[in-house]
Every structure is written in C-alpha cells, then in structure tokens.
Amino acid sequence: MQIADNHVVTLHYTVKTQDGDIIDESQSTEPLAFIQGSNFMIAGLEDALYGKQKSEKFEITVEPEQAYGHRQDALVQAVPASMFEGMDIEVGMSFRATTDQGEQSVIIIDKTDEHVTVDGNHPLSSLTLTFDVSIEDVREASAEELEHGHVHGAGGHDH
Numbered sequence: 001m002q003i004a005d006n007h008v009v010t011l012h013y014t015v016k017t018q019d020g021d022i023i024d025e026s027q028s029t030e031p032l033a034f035i036q037g038s039n040f041m042i043a044g045l046e047d048a049l050y051g052k053q054k055s056e057k058f059e060i061t062v063e064p065e066q067a068y069g070h071r072q073d074a075l076v077q078a079v080p081a082s083m084f085e086g087m088d089i090e091v092g093m094s095f096r097a098t099t100d101q102g103e104q105s106v107i108i109i110d111k112t113d114e115h116v117t118v119d120g121n122h123p124l125s126s127l128t129l130t131f132d133v134s135i136e137d138v139r140e141a142s143a144e145e146l147e148h149g150h151v152h153g154a155g156g157h158d159h
C-alpha cells in the first residue's frame with residue numbers, strides 16, 4: 001500500500017541539523033504514528049512520504065520553509081513581570097500561552113524586576129533539518145480515527 005491522504009503511517013526517524021547534531025530520534029522509544037494529510041507532520045516530510053511504502057527507508061533534507069519556519073523577531077516580547085506574580089519562573093522555562101497567533105509554546109529567555117521576555121519561536125525555527133526515515137507500517141485509517149483526527153493503538157491514542 002502506497003502512502004496517501006488518510007492513511008496511518010507508522011515510522012521511525014532520526015532528525016539532525018546540518019552540523020550533524022541529532023535533535024531527536026524515535027528508535028529508543030516508540031515509532032511515530034500519524035494520519036497522512038492531517039498536517040501533523042512538517043510539510044517537507046509529509047510531501048516526501050506520498051507514494052512510499054512499508055519497509056522503505058530514505059533520507060530527506062528539509063529547508064526551514066518546509067519545516068518550522070524562520071525566526072520572527074515579532075515573536076519575542078517583553079511583558080510586565082507583574083503578569084507572572086506569584087509564579088516561580090526562571091529563564092529557560094517554557095509554557096503554553098495565548099498570543100495574537102493563537103495558543104503557542106513560549107520560552108522565557110530573560111527576566112528583570114520589571115519585565116519578562118518570552119520567545120514564541122519554535123526551537124527548531126530557521127534550521128535546515130535532515131530526517132532519516134524508516135517506514136514501519138502503512139494502513140488505512142479507520143472512520144473513528146479520521147473523526148478524531150488522530151491514530152488509535154500502537155504509537156497513538158489509547159482510549
């Protein structure tokens with residue numbers, strides 16, 4: 001079965017920077033399972049998966065435009081420290097915040113008595129990434145999985 005929209009793809013991956021640093025890999029845990037065409041995967045990798053089959057292995061290098069985008073200075077904001085009153089915050093902490101762009105993950109990059117500076121850029125923004133991919137399984141998504149928008153069973157939701 002060739003990968004197409006609404007197929008459940010299960011794969012192992014290793015993702016590296018251009019310097020060869022391994023950012024993440026799935027081999028030491030569970031393979032990743034997702035519904036093709038649901039925008040779960042970064043665009044560059046999802047595009048490369050179409051037409052591939054179980055047991056195929058490939059490597060692909062993805063530019064930031066097709067991965068996590070470019071850093072945007074506008075996503076770095078200083079907010080009044082009073083907004084964090086009573087919270088024990090430190091530089092390096094990340095949390096979910098509601099911003100003009102919707103809900104996103106932000107990381108605290110600086111704090112003074114008056115201001116806390118948060119950065120909403122994805123940690124992998126502006127990076128060209130190389131993925132080593134091994135396709136473990138391809139199957140049709142069930143009607144229930146399509147309705148929920150996520151995979152059930154191994155590598156997916158258990159409910």
Ligand SMILES: [Zn+2]
Pocket residue numbers: 145148150151152157159
């Ligand atoms: Zn579900």
